[in-house]
Amino acid sequence: MDILNILVVGLLLGGIYGLVSIGLNLIFGVIRIVNFAHGELVMLGMYGAYLAYATLGLDPYIAVLLVVPALFVVGIIVHRLVLQPLHAESNMQIFATFGLLIILQNAVLAITRGEGFSVPSKVAGFTFGVGDIRVTVSRLVIFLALTATAIALHLFLKRTLIGKSIRAVTQDRQAARLMGINVERTFTITFGIGSALAGLAGVLLSPIYTLSPGIGGNFILAAFAVVVLGGLGSVAGAYFGGMIVGLVEAFAGFYIDPELKQAIWFLIFLVVLIVRPTGLFGQVGAEEVGFREQN
Amino acid sequence: MSRLLTVENVSSGYGLTPVLRGVSMHVDTGEVVAVVGANGVGKSTLLRTITGLVHPTGGDITFDGVHITGLPAHRIVSHGLAMVPEGGRLFTFMTVMENLELGAFNPTSREDTQQSLHEVMELFPILRERRAQRAGSLSGGERQMCAIARALMSRPRMLMLDEPSLGLSPVMLEKVFDLIRMVVASRDVTVLLIEQNVADALEMANRAYVIEHGVIAKTGPGAEMLHDPDIQRAYMGL
Ligand SMILES: Nc1ncnc2c1ncn2[C@@H]1O[C@H](COP(=O)(O)OP(=O)(O)OP(=O)(O)O)[C@@H](O)[C@H]1O
Ligand SMILES: [Mg+2]
Numbered sequence: 001m002d003i004l005n006i007l008v009v010g011l012l013l014g015g016i017y018g019l020v021s022i023g024l025n026l027i028f029g030v031i032r033i034v035n036f037a038h039g040e041l042v043m044l045g046m047y048g049a050y051l052a053y054a055t056l057g058l059d060p061y062i063a064v065l066l067v068v069p070a071l072f073v074v075g076i077i078v079h080r081l082v083l084q085p086l087h088a089e090s091n092m093q094i095f096a097t098f099g100l101l102i103i104l105q106n107a108v109l110a111i112t113r114g115e116g117f118s119v120p121s122k123v124a125g126f127t128f129g130v131g132d133i134r135v136t137v138s139r140l141v142i143f144l145a146l147t148a149t150a151i152a153l154h155l156f157l158k159r160t161l162i163g164k165s166i167r168a169v170t171q172d173r174q175a176a177r178l179m180g181i182n183v184e185r186t187f188t189i190t191f192g193i194g195s196a197l198a199g200l201a202g203v204l205l206s207p208i209y210t211l212s213p214g215i216g217g218n219f220i221l222a223a224f225a226v227v228v229l230g231g232l233g234s235v236a237g238a239y240f241g242g243m244i245v246g247l248v249e250a251f252a253g254f255y256i257d258p259e260l261k262q263a264i265w266f267l268i269f270l271v272v273l274i275v276r277p278t279g280l281f282g283q284v285g286a287e288e289v290g291f292r293e294q295n
Numbered sequence: 296m297s298r299l300l301t302v303e304n305v306s307s308g309y310g311l312t313p314v315l316r317g318v319s320m321h322v323d324t325g326e327v328v329a330v331v332g333a334n335g336v337g338k339s340t341l342l343r344t345i346t347g348l349v350h351p352t353g354g355d356i357t358f359d360g361v362h363i364t365g366l367p368a369h370r371i372v373s374h375g376l377a378m379v380p381e382g383g384r385l386f387t388f389m390t391v392m393e394n395l396e397l398g399a400f401n402p403t404s405r406e407d408t409q410q411s412l413h414e415v416m417e418l419f420p421i422l423r424e425r426r427a428q429r430a431g432s433l434s435g436g437e438r439q440m441c442a443i444a445r446a447l448m449s450r451p452r453m454l455m456l457d458e459p460s461l462g463l464s465p466v467m468l469e470k471v472f473d474l475i476r477m478v479v480a481s482r483d484v485t486v487l488l489i490e491q492n493v494a495d496a497l498e499m500a501n502r503a504y505v506i507e508h509g510v511i512a513k514t515g516p517g518a519e520m521l522h523d524p525d526i527q528r529a530y531m532g533l
Contacts, residue, residue, distance in 0.1 A: 161396065161400065161405075164389070164393055164396065164397055165397065165400060167386070167388070167389060167393075168386050168389070168397050171386045171387065171388055171389070172384055172386060174348055174368075174380070174384065175380060175384040175385070175386065176397075177347075177348060177367075177368035177369050178346060178348070178368060178372065178377070178378055178380065178384075178446075179369075179372065179397045179398060179400045179401065179445075179449070180369045180370075180372040180373060180400045180401025180402070180449065181369055181397075181400055182367075182369045183369070
């Protein structure tokens with residue numbers, strides 16, 4: 001395997017990490033909740049794709065149109081019923097997401113009885129090559145979806161009034177209220193968007209992996225590394241952070257040992273926290289916003 | 296003159312700590328009313344309670360004939376009540392322009408955003424120059440102007456200012472007070488002003504209230520209170 005090949009493998013892997021991270025990062029940046037159940041939302045997206053296949057015979061690339069809105073609704077409900085009532089105690093919210101992780105995993109386990117499903121797709125497994133480099137359609141789609149999502153989310157946050165109100169809430173909740181922004185509703189919508197993005201990741205990952213209730217755990221550690229590396233709450237951070245983690249993993253896996261990938265995530269984690277605690281793309285000073293008088 | 300804001304026997308505080316203990320006051324349309332008092336007596340808490348950021352534990356607040364007591368803060372703005380919080384509280388990572396746009400976020404003023412932008416930039420030409428700059432990089436005086444302009448973007452009937460002179464040099468302070476006078480004159484807004492610079496505030500105000508220990512200790516016309524020996528001794532270091 002030559003360097004170019006490893007580069008491509010790393011970037012495509014980065015696409016997966018980036019796509020899983022982008023919703024996690026949005027939720028963290030705006031609501032300041034570390035959503036431990038994010039991987040389970042990805043898992044729900046995967047099972048959603050399976051359900052669409054099993055009942056309607058849909059290809060996952062079409063099921064996206066159903067599963068992503070469904071996860072948006074799931075996110076809204078979760079935020080309203082579980083997280084919003086705990087708004088005065090942010091630590092409790094974090095515990096609640098952990099509880100949600102356990103409930104979702106076990107609910108899916110109970111329903112599926114642990115059977116490992118796979119979701120077939122007519123196009124996902126197709127590979128094409130340029131020279132020695134082989135690329136699978138499923139992974140390329142993820143990379144492109146991440147790129148499109150990152151651009152769209154960035155424009156949404158920068159250009160639209162709703163996006164600006166979300167950024168305002170991120171920076172100063174009280175001032176945002178004084179502008180007439182409904183902070184609670186902004187949180188709910190943001191959680192919905194973050195969940196929908198997790199759902200998108202899940203659907204697009206479904207042709208690649210055999211589904212299991214605990215599969216979210218495969219991505220979530222790397223996703224946390226991406227969030228810390230790229231910068232809390234930064235869209236560009238999730239994108240480029242994902243790429244960097246993917247590349248490091250690919251190169252280290254080739255030159256050192258693939259078994260070391262978790263050690264490498266944590267190494268990245270530590271180095272970033274020491275050298276640049278705001279992450280590569282984080283707003284310097286933004287990490288303090290969450291600790292300022294909030295309500 | 297018609298009564299615009301009535302605060303009746305309002306109590307409020309944080310958690311178990313009461314701060315206001317039965318405050319009654321009012322503001323009439325077109326007035327400039329000052330609230331003065333020592334540090335920590337509850338001046339900011341009074342404004343936060345009126346805007347709904349803090350919910351009162353007792354009493355009643357009426358604005359323009361509507362009971363706004365206990366309404367969430369984001370709904371109260373739409374009634375025409377805007378506040379410039381202590382320190383301005385701009386969205387420091389966003390541009391001046393974005394801050395101003397957000398000032399008009401509430402549904403009643405959103406349609407008029409372009410018109411309002413034009414007006415506040417006429418009022419504060421420096422903001423036009425600085426519109427693409429991050430609000431966090433403005434000077435202290437510019438920040439205060441931007442915060443006032445942002446509040447005006449909601450086209451308020453009443454503007455409440457929490458220590459607009461905070462952290463400003465004497466020269467800048469004069470300028471900000473001039474600007475407030477200009478806003479009062481040109482925009483037909485009623486003003487409720489909190490100040491530590493008691494002399495300046497009383498000079499500008501039609502009427503004033505003194506808060507002590509969470510209750511109104513004294514009230515009267517600004518000019519009269521300016522020459523009140525007790526007030527001079529307690530708040531003006533004379
Ligand atoms: N968020 C809060 N939580 C708990 N206590 C608070 C909070 N904000 C203010 N206080 C307390 O309430 C009291 C009144 O505070 P407030 O900010 O209203 O005073 P102030 O008159 O505006 O003072 P200053 O002139 O220093 O701004 C103070 O004792 C303060 O410590
Ligand atoms: Mg104060």
